[in-house]
Amino acid sequence: MLNIENLHYHYGAHKVLNDVSVRLEPRQIGMLIGQNGAGKSTLLRCAAGWSVTDKGNITVNGISIRKQEQSFRRQVVLVPDTPDFYDELTAWEHLQFIGQLHRIESWPEQAEELLIAFQLIEQWNTFPFTFSRGMRYKLALCLALLVRPPLLLLDEPFGPLDAVSNQILWSNLETYVGEGNTVLFSSHIVPADQMPEVILHLRQGQVERITPGETLNLAELLNDDDDDA
Amino acid sequence: MTMMRDLILLTRLEIKRIRRSSRYWLRLIGLDSMNQSRAVQIYVMLFWMGWIYTMWSYVLGQVLQASGSMHRADTDQLLPFIPYIVFGVQVYYLVQVLRDPPLKLASADLNYIATAPLSRGMITIVNFVVKLFIPALALSMIGAQAAMFFTWHADMIAAGLIGFKAFAVTFFLVYASGVLIGSIGVLKQNYTALRTRLMFWWVVPIVLAGAALIPQIVLLPGQAWVNLLGSTDDQAFAVLMGGLIIVMMIGFIVLIAAGNRLRMTKVIADSQMYARIQKLGAFGRVIAADVIARIRRQNILGRKRVIYKRMPTGLLGTSALIAQSITTLIRLSPAAIVRLFFSGGAFVSTVLFTVRLSGGISLPALLILYLVLLGLRPREIVQGFRAQLDQSYMRQYIPQTNMRLFIASAAVPFAITAAGMLIIVALQTWVDPITGTVFALAVLITLSLCLAIEMVQMKRMQLPKIAYEYSVLAAGIVIVLGGVFSGSLWGATSAAVIVIAILMTLLNESEAI
Numbered sequence: 228m229l230n231i232e233n234l235h236y237h238y239g240a241h242k243v244l245n246d247v248s249v250r251l252e253p254r255q256i257g258m259l260i261g262q263n264g265a266g267k268s269t270l271l272r273c274a275a276g277w278s279v280t281d282k283g284n285i286t287v288n289g290i291s292i293r294k295q296e297q298s299f300r301r302q303v304v305l306v307p308d309t310p311d312f313y314d315e316l317t318a319w320e321h322l323q324f325i326g327q328l329h330r331i332e333s334w335p336e337q338a339e340e341l342l343i344a345f346q347l348i349e350q351w352n353t354f355p356f357t358f359s360r361g362m363r364y365k366l367a368l369c370l371a372l373l374v375r376p377p378l379l380l381l382d383e384p385f386g387p388l389d390a391v392s393n394q395i396l397w398s399n400l401e402t403y404v405g406e407g408n409t410v411l412f413s414s415h416i417v418p419a420d421q422m423p424e425v426i427l428h429l430r431q432g433q434v435e436r437i438t439p440g441e442t443l444n445l446a447e448l449l450n451d452d453d454d455d456a
Numbered sequence: 457m458t459m460m461r462d463l464i465l466l467t468r469l470e471i472k473r474i475r476r477s478s479r480y481w482l483r484l485i486g487l488d489s490m491n492q493s494r495a496v497q498i499y500v501m502l503f504w505m506g507w508i509y510t511m512w513s514y515v516l517g518q519v520l521q522a523s524g525s526m527h528r529a530d531t532d533q534l535l536p537f538i539p540y541i542v543f544g545v546q547v548y549y550l551v552q553v554l555r556d557p558p559l560k561l562a563s564a565d566l567n568y569i570a571t572a573p574l575s576r577g578m579i580t581i582v583n584f585v586v587k588l589f590i591p592a593l594a595l596s597m598i599g600a601q602a603a604m605f606f607t608w609h610a611d612m613i614a615a616g617l618i619g620f621k622a623f624a625v626t627f628f629l630v631y632a633s634g635v636l637i638g639s640i641g642v643l644k645q646n647y648t649a650l651r652t653r654l655m656f657w658w659v660v661p662i663v664l665a666g667a668a669l670i671p672q673i674v675l676l677p678g679q680a681w682v683n684l685l686g687s688t689d690d691q692a693f694a695v696l697m698g699g700l701i702i703v704m705m706i707g708f709i710v711l712i713a714a715g716n717r718l719r720m721t722k723v724i725a726d727s728q729m730y731a732r733i734q735k736l737g738a739f740g741r742v743i744a745a746d747v748i749a750r751i752r753r754q755n756i757l758g759r760k761r762v763i764y765k766r767m768p769t770g771l772l773g774t775s776a777l778i779a780q781s782i783t784t785l786i787r788l789s790p791a792a793i794v795r796l797f798f799s800g801g802a803f804v805s806t807v808l809f810t811v812r813l814s815g816g817i818s819l820p821a822l823l824i825l826y827l828v829l830l831g832l833r834p835r836e837i838v839q840g841f842r843a844q845l846d847q848s849y850m851r852q853y854i855p856q857t858n859m860r861l862f863i864a865s866a867a868v869p870f871a872i873t874a875a876g877m878l879i880i881v882a883l884q885t886w887v888d889p890i891t892g893t894v895f896a897l898a899v900l901i902t903l904s905l906c907l908a909i910e911m912v913q914m915k916r917m918q919l920p921k922i923a924y925e926y927s928v929l930a931a932g933i934v935i936v937l938g939g940v941f942s943g944s945l946w947g948a949t950s951a952a953v954i955v956i957a958i959l960m961t962l963l964n965e966s967e968a969i
Binding site for chain 1: 750753754757758766767769770771772773775776777779780783784787843846847848849850852853854855857913915916967968969
């Protein structure tokens with residue numbers, strides 16, 4: 228599914244990603260952890276093809292961004308931590324626009340289900356720029372889950388959402404990967420009693436794969452980063 | 457006592473703010489008190505003093521020339537209109553304060569001033585004094601020049617003295633009128649009920665009726681200004697100034713009373729948009745005009761209770777993209793459609809005039825045309841495309857290439873612009889309508905594509921960002937050579953078609969995000 232090989236990326240003189248390799252299989256939920264500024268968002272942006280990398284290769288389902296950009300973009304959706312929307316369209320019209328653009332015949336039913344699931348149905352006819360951060364993120368999730376790309380990348384999804392919405396999102400993600408898709412998200416937290424299958428620890432520009440166990444403590448892991456620094 | 461303490465506190469804060477912003481503006485003109493030696497500072501100051509003196513003398517020279525070229529009888533015929541001009545400016549300001557709440561606070565003030573237990577009246581006064589200063593200064597300078605225009609037939613010293621008096625009178629007249637009229641806006645600002653707010657608009661017809669029924673009172677400010685021109689009596693000037701200062705003081709008292717009634721929650725709500733625009737800085741209105749337009753648009757759309765002009769259902773794929781573009785255009789502003797139509801007419805008129813005035817198809821003509829077109833960025837045609845590119849998050853959902861996205865988002869604005877062009881081309885007799893239409897369309901498509909190319913990334917093609925000026929330069933050379941070698945507009949049009957094909961290929965291969 229997602230295959231990142233020997234990825235390098237720098238901002239000016241600062242090397243953010245240094246020879247990063249990541250592999251995620253279908254039906255897997257991966258979690259990207261690391262301190263603020265470790266490069267989590269950068270890695271997700273590179274994986275989504277939003278940032279041009281210095282070196283390295285990124286493929287999704289074997290499709291490379293360098294060789295087949297259009298096909299690659301159909302495979303991936305990234306939900307950034309502060310998604311932007313069109314000023315002139317309401318929440319419903321955003322779903323309508325994307326549904327029609329992707330020729331999803333049952334978009335009205337699916338859009339309604341998603342808005343109900345993420346508790347946005349009462350705001351269906353409202354412009355997203357009037358939404359709170361959490362509501363904007365929910366609408367962005369609705370759009371992503373309407374399109375259902377094979378790879379879904381989420382930047383800090385659990386931060387803006389309340390505890391109930393976090394549980395709803397987690398259960399939606401489980402259903403979503405159950406269909407053969409893959410999810411990679413960056414976060415410092417996960418909903419209570421939930422743990423992703425793969426944890427990727429980004430530290431000093433490199434990724435370390437951690438096998439989650441019952442004893443895994445995210446706070447301790449991030450504290451270790453402090454000690455290293 | 458408490459109000460005085462508040463006034464001192466707010467004035468100190470305002471002085472600090474003015475000092476800080478002055479430092480910024482002074483640095484902009486090369487005067488940096490922190491990092492420059494005293495000698496350099498004196499040199500820069502002398503330079504700017506000389507520049508201001510030269511500019512003032514130049515304007516004065518123009519006024520003298522204009523005044524000298526007219527008979528006194530002619531200039532005197534203009535004097536009766538002055539009271540109406542002054543009245544017109546006052547009514548204009550009245551309409552402004554009724555349309556738009558006059559008391560607005562910047563973001564820092566919203567956080568600290570609005571929520572502090574300070575006198576609302578004093579906050580209002582300080583806000584008005586600062587806000588009216590620049591308009592008062594500008595109008596006073598215009599007033600002084602106007603006064604000298606009318607009195608130049610007298611000796612130069614007398615005219616200069618009258619100019620000085622007119623400056624002082626105009627300055628205080630602006631403040632006196634500003635605070636009195638502003639008080640009406642401040643009073644209105646407090647009310648939320650639509651009926652009460654609409655009632656305030658009755659002030660406008662009442663004032664207009666007053667001008668017709670009792671002109672000796674309503675037109676008095678302008679008349680006093682006119683009387684000043686014919687008087688060399690210093691006592692009359694002192695009386696006029698005294699009267700204006702008294703009216704201004706009364707205005708301040710009324711403004712304090714109106715300000716003290718203000719509810720700050722209402723002021724904060726009214727100030728949100730203003731504060732966001734203020735945050736963009738001194739040049740925000742120039743360099744971030746699109747951001748300001750977006751803020752204003754959000755403000756208008758956010759207030760709508762009923763959303764009209766829904767996106768049509770049933771359209772799939774690229775048709776949905778065009779439908780979204782139309783919905784955006786209509787919701788953006790119906791005025792945008794009219795603007796696009798007229799800009800088409802203006803565009804083709806410019807092209808035809810330039811070619812005509814330069815003596816037909818020739819190298820100089822096409823070079824002049826190129827220079828003219830360089831300044832004409834078809835922003836409104838490409839606006840939808842730019843909005844799509846700016847929203848990386850939404851852009852990823854659009855599976856079309858940049859070329860198809862450009863066509864879908866620019867098709868409707870382009871069609872409206874083209875309609876405006878066609879009317880002008882059909883009406884003119886200089887060039888064959890068909891040749892003119894095809895050439896103008898080809899040039900407009902070329903310019904729109906050049907602007908679109910400036911917005912996209914082409915890193916994967918190993919190409920840097922291509923600025924509009926460079927692509928227009930390259931396209932211009934090809935089109936000019938095509939026109940010159942063939943000696944006809946058709947040759948230039950054919951060259952433009954080749955350029956369009958190249959630009960479309962580049963756009964098609966550019967990165968979506």
